[in-house]
Amino acid sequence: MTRTSQPTRLPSDVYESAVAAARVASRTVPQQIAHWARIGRELEMSPQVNHRAIARVLSGADSYDSLGEQEQAIVREEWTERVTALREELNYEAAFAAAGEPYSEADEDGNVVVRRARG
Template structure:
């Protein structure tokens, strides 16, 4: 018999982060959230990983250089997830166009393409 799980409410930022990360990791959103939950569970239970120091570094109040190799790997993974989420929200082309500013990009062949300002 299949086991069902009760619905769970998530903060919007967690859900949006999971959507962005799921696209990068080829997981579904529920799979991504479950993945993060397993990592969190293991971190908090691990005697070898100082999750308090990881939290301090992620909050900007601790030093990355004082972390051990495992803690640094965890921090880098979180930074990557945060960057992916942020990149998904940025659209400089629309912003420049809305502000009437020109901008340039590199195309797939390495050529500079200039988009002039529009009034």
């Protein structure tokens, strides 16, 4: 049976991790990603993983400490993805400019640079 693949966009960190893992495992990048997808599918279908409990923790209705080790690992990964997505949306320069406030930041060499308020 011939299978066709659909183009899929991946976050750059996932792709870069797949490149590194593929080298170690002697796989192509698509093979590595498919391997991880199969593991994820099996994990989600596993009777040892309580998906309802994970959903309760992710929604804030239950405590992280109530989960087992596997569930905690899944929640940590989800939290990491959510935090990364939120950080990518941040634009402090625009927020300070809109407020008319100066701000400081470190340059590439670690030196403090004060940015003046525009306007």
